[in-house]
Amino acid sequence: MTRTLSALAIAAAVATTGASMATAMDMEFNMLTGAVFNELKSRGLPTDNIDQLSLSQIAIIKGIVDGDDSEGTKTNRIQAILERDG
Structure with a gap:
């Protein structure tokens, strides 16, 4: 119940602060x-x-960096x- 109330309070705050x-x-x-x-750069x-x-390309690159492939593959x-892109 407390989580639900907290979630509702957060949602209300976010809705009023676009x-x-x-x-x-x-x-x-x-x-x-x-x-x-x-x-x-590194x-x-x-x-x-x-x-x-x-944004999609940046997110994909970040996903690659955080992935399990070898550094060369990344x-x-x-x-x-x-x-x-170029």
């Missing part, structure tokens, strides 16, 4: 993009067009995404 939610989403997007930027991959990647998969 602008705040948009700001939070922007911050999350920037954090995700920053993490991907750092990963590309792998020696180009970072100059990162602002042209879609780099090759990320490179393929970057080449498709």
